[in-house]
Amino acid sequence: MKPQATTGDDPRPLPPSGAIGYQQGMSSLIDLYAQRVASGEITVDPAQEAVLPEFERIRAELAKPVKKGFFRKAPPPPKGLYLWGGVGRGKSMLMDLFVDQLDVPARRVHFHAFMQEIHTAMHQARQDGIEDSLAPVAEKVAKEVKVLAFDEMQITDITDAMIVGRLFQILFDAGVVVVTTSNRVPDDLYKNGLNRQLFLPFIDILKDKMCVWELVSPNDYRQNRLQGEEVYFTPIDEASRQKIREVWEHLSGGPAQPLILKVKGREVEIPQFRNGVARATFYDLCGKMLGAGDYLALAETVKVLILEDIPRLGRSNFNEAKRFVTLIDALYEAGTRLVCSAADQPESLYIEGEGVFEFERTASRLREMQSASWGKDG
Ligand SMILES: Nc1ncnc2c1ncn2[C@@H]1O[C@H](COP(=O)(O)OP(=O)(O)O)[C@@H](O)[C@H]1O
Ligand SMILES: [Mg+2]
Incomplete structure (x- = not known):
């Protein structure tokens, strides 16, 4: 694939109808992984295979047609996935495989870049005279996507630590499904960080809204x-x-x-x-x-x-x-x-x-x- 500069993420709007891979009966992630193994692109890894049903659960749930009806409430969104483990285990590769197969508006973005974007938008909103700038910024993000896929979630910065709890609560309340990779287990996020007690509710939100999975592959x-x-x-x-x-x-x-x-x-x-x-x-x-x-x-x-x-x-x-x-x-x-x-x-x-x-x-x-x-x- 040819590298190209983007504005910081891969926006994936709804694909044109009939696009390959988005049709009914398209292959599941499990099949897709097997295809890549068969083609020699990757080698089979039981630890990677083990997490595929989790990604597939989310993909399949989101692919279900939405039944419209006056009294029908939208079904609750599927739980997201927090995939963590050592470097080079294939976390990002698996997440990309998943994002590529989605047929709902999704964004794959490096977590660091995403947080920077949030801070910039909040700064702008405050300059426009909005005092509580986080809520409108988070709501705008939530309106644009159904799935947010973050690569390399880590929190080292107090300015991030102090807003992620509310940010994610708003995203989850709006029904956004979050999938993320990380080198750390949720309980170790922002470890030894300043004012960490204020950060702890965020960890609870993550654990509530996402299935936490460790990718324990021996291979880097x-x-x-x-x-x-x-x-x-x-x-x-x-x-x-x-x-x-x-x-x-x-x-x-x-x-x-x-x-x-x-x-x-x-x-x-x-x-x-x-x-x-x-x-x-x-x-x-x-x-x-x-x-x-x-x-x-x-x-x-x-x-x-x-x-x-x-x-x-x-x-x-x-x-x-x-x-x-x-x-x-x-x-x-x-x-x-x-x-x-x-x-x-x-x-x-x-x-x-x-x-x-x-x-x-x-x-x-x-x-x-x-x-x-x-x-x-x-
Ligand atoms: N099963 C596999 N077989 C061969 N290459 C793999 C496999 N899984 C991952 N890779 C490759 O190894 C590199 C590291 O994978 P990556 O997903 O970036 O790891 P992580 O995100 O866990 O650090 C990438 O180039 C990826 O394509
Ligand atoms: Mg990675």
Whole structure:
């Protein structure tokens, strides 16, 4: 699939009637998964298979025709699904499979991007003189979709923690079905966060409205996908560009969204992001006034960084080189995987000027980070 920039999510309006896959008698998610296994796209995984009936339950329930009648009340919406577990287990892949088969208005969006959008809309509403800005914002979201699919729900920010309870209550009251992936069990969300007691009702709402499911697969497929794959491409030419494109498509599995990191009240935009994989050029990350805090936030948020076009470093681009050293340190500390294209091998990237000595560590880290077993797990 060709990555393309979107405004931060994949809006999925009602498909045209008769579109393939939306007709009556379409295949269930269980069949669809089996088809992908048969075609060799994925390998069969019992832990993934085990959760398919949960997704299928929601899909089938939502696909039922709505009986209209004066006295007939709309049936209660199905319970959503909170799918959690270690990295690379296939949570996002399964959620995408599910969202692709829905024939009701649905939105798949990175949770972080969604919350940012909510804050922006609330800010706008307050400027328009609306004091309780959350309710109208949440109601607008609820009107637009039947299903919200969040990738990577996590709460680290107090401004998010303090509004999610009411936000989700409004969404659920409006009949929105929520499906989400997360690395954490609900009880561990916003763990050790400030004023956590005010956050606890949100956890109860989640547990009430969603079926909580742990994906306990022994396989980290993301790591497997990178295993034996080259991750360092040099020189920078059409061949390495093509390789990078392939790795991106292989790992991200769909259209990109920009990722906006909030760092000390500022916003840092990473141009392309999906499924834990971020993609940027050297210039995007090291050619701008970014610092250690920004790189740490990035390293902690993404699982794989694809960094293109690392030039030769030295006197002429000393500041960029210094930032690059800081970036690699942050990725290294966080265990974030790096796939990159560079003008030369790590040891030959920086050979003249101040900072040569410092760069030895960076070069060695760049080497180490290329090994198949390197990186964060679980
Ligand atoms: N059963 C499988 N067989 C092969 N590849 C898989 C399988 N499940 C997931 N993958 C791939 O592994 C990578 C990581 O999966 P992903 O859904 O992003 O994991 P998670 O969201 O749990 O971190 C993706 O590229 C995905 O397509
Ligand atoms: Mg994921």
